[in-house]
Amino acid sequence: MLQKNVPLKNLNNYKIGGSASYFFEIKNMEDLKSGLLGFYSLFHSEKDRPPVFILGGGTNILVDDKGFQGLVIRNLLSYIESANGEDLIVGSGTDFSELLKFCIENSLSGLEWAGGLPGSVGGAIRGNAGAYKGEIKDNLKSVTSINLKNFDYKNRSNIECNFGYRTSVFKTDEAKNEFITEAIFSLKKGSKEEISRLIQEKIDHRKARHPLEYPNIGSIFKNIPFGLVPDKFKDEFKQYIKEDPFPVLPVAKLFSIAGFKGKRVGGVVISEKHPNYFVNVDNGSSEDVRNLVEFAKKEIKDRYDISLEEEIYYL
Ligand SMILES: Cc1cc2nc3c(=O)[nH]c(=O)nc-3n(C[C@H](O)[C@H](O)[C@H](O)COP(=O)(O)OP(=O)(O)OC[C@H]3O[C@@H](n4cnc5c(N)ncnc54)[C@H](O)[C@@H]3O)c2cc1C
Incomplete structure (x- = not known):
């Protein structure tokens, strides 16, 4: 059933973010079709329709503090x-x-x-x-x-x-x-x-290795394909290469070397246990996460000329 202004905070693993202006859950294809037709009927034409987002477990998304001005479909097609x-x-x-x-x-x-x-x-x-x-x-x-x-x-x-x-x-x-x-x-x-x-x-x-005791969304950044590490740093970093499933420089290792562990903005901290996890320790906001992401990207670019790429999705 189509609902309005549904909070997304408890539907994502980070426990961060505002509400979706429209929302419904689906358990079968009939739910999907009837929900969408109901939603589409609220608007005059296709170009007036707000965007649609598909929500799975919410373990890889950062929901904005202002919420999502669109439709969220929560997928419960489980069999x-x-x-x-x-x-x-x-x-x-x-x-x-x-x-x-x-x-x-x-x-x-x-x-x-x-x-x-x-x-x-x-x-x-x-x-x-x-x-x-x-x-x-x-x-x-x-x-x-x-x-x-x-x-x-x-x-x-x-x-x-x-x-x-x-x-x-x-x-x-x-x-x-x-x-x-x-x-x-x-x-x-x-x-x-x-x-x-x-x-x-x-x-x-x-x-043992991941800070699962705090709300998180897994690794924030993709590991770095070793070929993208500038030649002048290859010797220093080659000892840390891991197969993932091809040779990569783990971002967690790089952040550890860069001294990022424990860096905090508002309620979000770069984990000491696994620094590619930015954990929500105390009512963190999407703004806090974004500030830490920008900090990490800029520092790594300035110091090592490596461009980090997010693995997470911003909603
Ligand atoms: C503790 C922890 C550990 C993790 N470890 C790993 C790991 O080892 N390896 C790894 O790769 N990832 C890892 N992740 C990230 C995440 O768990 C995975 O990427 C997971 O597969 C995302 O699934 P989800 O249902 O939660 O997706 P969501 O977070 O709900 O959505 C992610 C994206 O997928 C889209 N999506 C979801 N369902 C559908 C669908 N049916 N059709 C089309 N698009 C869809 C969404 O719209 C969104 O863009 C980890 C996350 C956490 C919190």
Whole structure:
């Protein structure tokens, strides 16, 4: 049901931000179509319509303190179906942790790297989420999406999704009006105990290394492909290279060397535990986060001639 002025603070992991002027939740495709038609009917023409934003788990977005002058659709399309034993059809609103639980219960291997990855399947596909040398694209057969303007469905093969480092076609103009509805994952039968052990290992590793005790949105910046590090700093930084899944200079390491740990603006602090996490320790605002982001970008550019690129989405 279409609602007005809905607070987004408790619908994102950062616990930051104002309200959405329009909002509805969807549990099936009928909810999506009827909600959108209701919303469209409020405006005379397409050009009068405010923008539309798709909200998954809200684990990778910074919501502005002033809120969002548009429609937020909260995706709760949550289901997992076995297609032919090792293939799974997964609704885009499914929590990644639910998918991993299903994999353990059904002894399906391939997604162990994602242990502890928060958010929805749709959000993970859009950004080709990855960790521990794995990426979403490694086990994906195809992705279905719907165009929110004309309700046309599109099915893309893995190759057609144009996956890259934390990116996909869904971040480009080609698919800017598309809502990812479901995807087919291709997995392999494996040992239940081993799958469960590997997933738990990643969860434990995250708990030990990441500041999960505070509201956060994961890594603020993408790691830096080592090829983009200026030659004069390559020798100094080569000891820190990590495979992600290609050689990168971790931003957390760079911030640590630059002395950013503990830097605070308002209620937001650059984490001591993992400095690519800017944690909300005390009622932080989007302004606080943006100030810290600008500080980090400028300092790193001035000192090392490296341009940082955000991984997060600004709403
Ligand atoms: C503690 C923590 C750890 C994290 N660790 C990692 C990590 O290891 N690796 C990693 O890659 N990321 C990581 N992240 C970031 C984040 O969890 C992932 O990017 C996640 O996949 C985002 O999913 P979401 O549902 O929360 O997306 P949201 O934050 O809700 O949305 C992110 C973007 O995706 C779009 N979107 C969401 N659903 C759809 C859909 N169905 N169709 C089209 N567009 C959609 C949104 O419009 C928005 O632009 C971490 C975040 C946190 C908080």
